[in-house]
Amino acid sequence: MPWKDGYTITDEIGLRDEEVTWPENFQCAVTLIVDYSVQGGNDGIASKDLTKPQAIFGAKIGVGRVLELFESYKLRATFAVPAIMAEIYPEMVREMTERGHEVAAHGYLHEDVSSLEVNEEKRRLNLTTHILTETCGKKPEGWFSLPRQQDRYPGGQISPNTIQLLIDGGYEYLGNGMADDIPHYWVVDIHTKRHILTLPYYYHFDDLFFLMFPAPGMGSGLENAMTLFENWRQEFEGTYRRGRCFTMVVHPHLIAWGNRIEMFERFLLHIKGFPAIWNPTGSECARYWKERYPASSFLNLEESIWRDYPGSLS
Amino acid sequence: MMAQAEKEAILGDIHSKYLPIENFEYPTGMRLAVNFTIDFDAQVNRKLKNEPAMELTQGEFGGRVGIWRLMDLFDRYGIKLTIFTPGRVCELFPEALKEAAKRDHEVANHMWEHRVPSEPDLEKDHLQKATVAIEKLCGKRPVGTRSDHKISSLKKEGYIYTSNDDTNDIPYYVLSDDGKDWMLNLPFHYVLDDAMYFHFGWYGSGNAGQRLADPGKVYELWLSAFRQLYRMGRYMNIIFHGFVSGRSLRVAMIDRLIMEMKQRPGVWFCTCEELARYCIDRYPPEKMKDRK
Numbered sequence: 001m002p003w004k005d006g007y008t009i010t011d012e013i014g015l016r017d018e019e020v021t022w023p024e025n026f027q028c029a030v031t032l033i034v035d036y037s038v039q040g041g042n043d044g045i046a047s048k049d050l051t052k053p054q055a056i057f058g059a060k061i062g063v064g065r066v067l068e069l070f071e072s073y074k075l076r077a078t079f080a081v082p083a084i085m086a087e088i089y090p091e092m093v094r095e096m097t098e099r100g101h102e103v104a105a106h107g108y109l110h111e112d113v114s115s116l117e118v119n120e121e122k123r124r125l126n127l128t129t130h131i132l133t134e135t136c137g138k139k140p141e142g143w144f145s146l147p148r149q150q151d152r153y154p155g156g157q158i159s160p161n162t163i164q165l166l167i168d169g170g171y172e173y174l175g176n177g178m179a180d181d182i183p184h185y186w187v188v189d190i191h192t193k194r195h196i197l198t199l200p201y202y203y204h205f206d207d208l209f210f211l212m213f214p215a216p217g218m219g220s221g222l223e224n225a226m227t228l229f230e231n232w233r234q235e236f237e238g239t240y241r242r243g244r245c246f247t248m249v250v251h252p253h254l255i256a257w258g259n260r261i262e263m264f265e266r267f268l269l270h271i272k273g274f275p276a277i278w279n280p281t282g283s284e285c286a287r288y289w290k291e292r293y294p295a296s297s298f299l300n301l302e303e304s305i306w307r308d309y310p311g312s313l314s
Numbered sequence: 315m316m317a318q319a320e321k322e323a324i325l326g327d328i329h330s331k332y333l334p335i336e337n338f339e340y341p342t343g344m345r346l347a348v349n350f351t352i353d354f355d356a357q358v359n360r361k362l363k364n365e366p367a368m369e370l371t372q373g374e375f376g377g378r379v380g381i382w383r384l385m386d387l388f389d390r391y392g393i394k395l396t397i398f399t400p401g402r403v404c405e406l407f408p409e410a411l412k413e414a415a416k417r418d419h420e421v422a423n424h425m426w427e428h429r430v431p432s433e434p435d436l437e438k439d440h441l442q443k444a445t446v447a448i449e450k451l452c453g454k455r456p457v458g459t460r461s462d463h464k465i466s467s468l469k470k471e472g473y474i475y476t477s478n479d480d481t482n483d484i485p486y487y488v489l490s491d492d493g494k495d496w497m498l499n500l501p502f503h504y505v506l507d508d509a510m511y512f513h514f515g516w517y518g519s520g521n522a523g524q525r526l527a528d529p530g531k532v533y534e535l536w537l538s539a540f541r542q543l544y545r546m547g548r549y550m551n552i553i554f555h556g557f558v559s560g561r562s563l564r565v566a567m568i569d570r571l572i573m574e575m576k577q578r579p580g581v582w583f584c585t586c587e588e589l590a591r592y593c594i595d596r597y598p599p600e601k602m603k604d605r606k
Contacts, residue, residue, distance in 0.1 A: 314427065
């Protein structure tokens with residue numbers, strides 16, 4: 001493939017529908033992600049953010065409702081947990097694992113790490129791993145860098161060092177990348193082919209930007225719960241036909257209220273009506289993928305044909 | 315009140331810079347031409363805008379997944395796409411573009427790296443680079459562009475049409491920057507551009523410009539535009555981006571849209587080049603110069 005540092009993270013052609021298979025002939029994979037953050041600023045969740053009514057609602061009441069829904073529909077999810085949330089709500093985080101869900105790391109404070117100095121980012125990453133390991137009695141396998149409502153871009157923020165640090169830190173997968181709608185390999189070095197498995201994410205299937213956030217300059221302030229439902233439904237049905245991986249993200253402080261939790265339940269009910277759905281946690285999905293589609297034979301990388309030209313972007 | 319001279323200057327410009335095709339008619343049996351076009355920006359435009367890494371991966375989806383899905387969809391209906399590609403994408407996703415040419419889709423120019431330099435020499439240089447890159451990869455020199463390249467530069471490189479100016483619903487000619495020549499424009503409209511509905515953060519629109527529409531709503535809107543343009547016998551140029559419309563939920567929506575459009579007789583699903591050649595042949599600008 002025409003590798004170009006700074007432009008490309010993986011190989012040139014994604015796997016076609018007919019090449020994708022799931023365990024036991026399941027028709028498609030559905031991964032449910034819960035972002036167990038409360039809303040914070042660019043520096044992440046601060047003490048004052050944790051005591052806001054919306055934060056308390058999400059972290060204590062909302063998450064309980066979401067867990068109950070998963071229980072009644074026998075669904076399993078991956079909870080992306082900032083370390084600070086595990087420090088404040090350790091019982092709740094343990095309950096997630098006790099109920100059969102996965103707890104993955106979501107930064108120390110769900111902060112924007114894009115301009116952090118590498119040693120500081122590494123320190124926070126190790127601290128996060130340590131806190132979540134202490135809380136759950138098990139080292140987290142996955143790492144998420146999901147967006148926040150006030151972000152300028154909806155894909156989540158990483159630094160130029162993040163992927164390398166995750167590999168060094170022993171993480172099995174990165175939870176959110178947008179280069180495919182199935183798992184794929186994020187390569188940090190074309191020569192060594194060092195990489196991390198990345199699970200698919202797309203902001204159109206994340207409740208974050210659909211549900212009213214009426215602060216100046218932050219959004220339309222409109223309640224778009226039905227649009228979210230339609231995006232989920234149409235993507236799920238398209239993905240199901242193609243046999244790929246459907247991934248959705250919810251935030252307890254947003255999704256657990258009134259009309260929204262009703263809509264969420266209606267959606268879960270809808271997907272439960274389809275046969276042969278595989279509902280793995282992030283790490284189960286990653287493990288399957290690495291075994292079925294190992295990078296050694298499925299990551300097709302070649303040297304770059306890209307050159308630098310005078311007068312052009314490099 | 316506007317000075318007479320200023321008024322005359324404006325009216326003069328309107329008259330001299332645009333050459334409408336009066337009483338436009340399609341080939342016998344046709345009443346509406348529909349061009350399905352792809353702006354194959356992939357991550358090049360994201361990079362140009364200096365967007366963060368995750369946004370580049372969003373663009374990358376278009377090259378490694380989306381473009382293939384759209385080609386497969388339109389091939390099923392035997393409809394040829396026009397793919398406007400930045401020249402640099404020839405180095406990022408050569409296999410997709412080679413495949414497009416092999417399947418007889420039109421590959422056209424969308425600048426070198428999604429910008430037109432203001433320096434005259436560099437502007438010509440970028441146009442030449444992109445033209446050569448496409449010709450080398452696809453085996454055919456592009457004849458169309460979607461860009462702000464100077465018409466005089468485009469003419470020198472053998473281009474016959476542009477699909478750049480928006481807000482009209484019938485092809486027309488625009489005057490070259492040197493005043494010597496005309497170039498056919500196949501106008502699009504932002505109503506028919508997928509990014510306007512589905513690309514959050516388009517050109518920094520940010521949270522305030524949430525673009526997270528339900529594809530069903532866009533389907534209704536486009537179908538309504540189609541019905542009216544069909545009734546009036548005008549022209550429709552729909553723009554997709556691989557990383558936007560290549561997502562499963564939107565491919566499914568476009569599939570439904572094509573099915574619906576196919577129900578009517580007299581819809582000419584053609585490439586931009588086919589339509590351009592028809593217009594230039596049937597309504598050559600030099601024969602319409604003496605209009606009043």
